[in-house]
Amino acid sequence: MNIRQVAKAAGVSSATVSRVFTRSAPVDPQTEHRVHKAAKQLGYFPNTYARILSSGKSYTYGLIISDITNPFFPDLVKLFERHALEYDYETLVVDTDYDLKRMEQCVRRLLEHKVDGVAIMTSEMEPKLIQILSRRDIPLVFLDTGKVGRNISNITIDYEHGIALAIDHLLQLGHERIALIQGPPTLKSAVTRRNAFISSLKRQNITLRREYIRTGNHGVDGGQAAMNELLDLPSPPTAVMCSNDLTAIGALDAAYTRGVQVPSELSLIGFDDIQLSGLMQPPLTTIRVSRVEIALRAFMALYDAIPGSRKRTANHIIATELIARRSTAPPPKPSGESQSTKHTVGVRSAQNKN
Amino acid sequence: MNIRQVAKAAGVSSATVSRVFTRSAPVDPQTEHRVHKAAKQLGYFPNTYARILSSGKSYTYGLIISDITNPFFPDLVKLFERHALEYDYETLVVDTDYDLKRMEQCVRRLLEHKVDGVAIMTSEMEPKLIQILSRRDIPLVFLDTGKVGRNISNITIDYEHGIALAIDHLLQLGHERIALIQGPPTLKSAVTRRNAFISSLKRQNITLRREYIRTGNHGVDGGQAAMNELLDLPSPPTAVMCSNDLTAIGALDAAYTRGVQVPSELSLIGFDDIQLSGLMQPPLTTIRVSRVEIALRAFMALYDAIPGSRKRTANHIIATELIARRSTAPPPKPSGESQSTKHTVGVRSAQNKN
DNA sequence: CTGTTAGCGCTTTCAC
């Protein structure tokens, strides 16, 4: 079943059939109708590959993520694909597995598929590969790691604001011994969060102890390990800000395992607001970064881009918001011993449903 | 950059270059080397679409899932893709969103992409669509919902065994008041589990009360609702078997919300062993069905299939195993009074590490 | 082992 058979059946040329299906040129309503009828009758639909081959446009976007198994991504993928489908684009999703070597293969695959644009949603990144893409005038959009330029848009998450929100929340609850489990120092986004944490504390005149900054890996195991280190401290923190939710989940697990009650003895706050977080016991207080927004911006950045141009290239800022659930509460009352605390905040406002 | 330029640069014909890249026919090592050199120098790689168009094979498999956002699937997708990539196949993943109407569009998309085979991993299914696929001699493999036949393989999960394992576990702990939160009665796999539950109990001479069977939706909310119904019963169960892990997570949440301690007052057991389950508090006891195995069998079923033939078509059985974690424990000691008081159990034995 | 050649099914000038 091909375009010519339809053409014959409708008594027109294949060019006309093509025009009908691609809407690339006006066609007489009469003939259009005949074509549609013939097509339906024959059960015809265009061959994607032939179409791509001859048009030179693949109508597909590459979507590079770290790992579909990381709960941050499925949402994003699904949302992105939804937009793409709406505009008749396909999405080719590739996992880097957090590995820059594999990223190279990914880019290669995308190139083979002649993608019309690439959204790079990983937190790690390889400048060399960007060049490869960029040199071919393929529109690019980064999550957080790119610089706006020719063909390149970027989506910036307002980490600073998010972290400030979190710290304020903790401060209002009365915490002073606040620790951080940071992400891998190799990730720009993790460093940004770390810096925001430090400056937030400074701004509020809270002294930050060196030993209160630990390093995780943005995974559950890293959170567990770091939390254990924190709990081993002679004077452990009463609240811990985690670089992402997975880290917080690991921290929660470590606390639980050691019999430390969250939130009555220890407050925990995450970042991202993955679905899972709301299901933990207790549900995690976290900073939400809207995947809905990211997906939309990312798609639109590609769709609006004009290949080989600096026009229509932009930096988009994604807001962050505090989702107060039940993993945060006022710090435990001082037990009379040395570590005296000042604030006494009785109301566990964050425990209210919201 | 195309095959001809490489051919020219290497001083051979395009057919030879093609042979080198597809390994479709032996080529003199000398010339092969020259071709590779030329290709590398020119930065050449084959155009997927041209290749597909002329060969008539797309080297892509369709993978139909319900929802990438359901934690059961990302694993499966990733594993399947890994195998596919290894054999130089692409995977086109499509979500039905549990909707048979959308499934039709999915199949259409797969058809447009001329997939060489389709793995249907959804629990719902639409016979009409199967026909469409099957009539075109596209090899198919189902998870649990198919009948082996021409072009059709099936993967059967040994639910009976899994459920029996779960029930035995509960029985050994001393439970007698065992309830079930079943999945949607429209899903074959849910019904199978329900039946297995009933017959397991019968085999062990445990009386099953009618009100102990509740219906969820294989999602968290359904689990919550059903658990609440169960807890409202005058004589609530001491253990609940859930049709899948998401249901169990909902049940856990409901229990927690109402102050019912798991596992000291209530044992919960899930099904699937999604990653999340190990991270809950307490970590969920569950029946694991190996996604690793499913992905491998599914891919191989397609890869080994001979289009248009009944040969190499098979039913594969996937074993299930009990993963005993900490959401199950002996039932609370009867407190002497009939129904009136809630059980008072001091020791949270299951909280010990194991 | 290698070259020649005819398409794969569609889009896209370029005429009319």
Add this chain to the structure above:
DNA sequence: GTGAAAGCGCTAACAG
């Protein structure tokens, strides 16, 4: 508004 015809880049006989 429509048709003719030239490819898009590759594969697959078929010769040699």
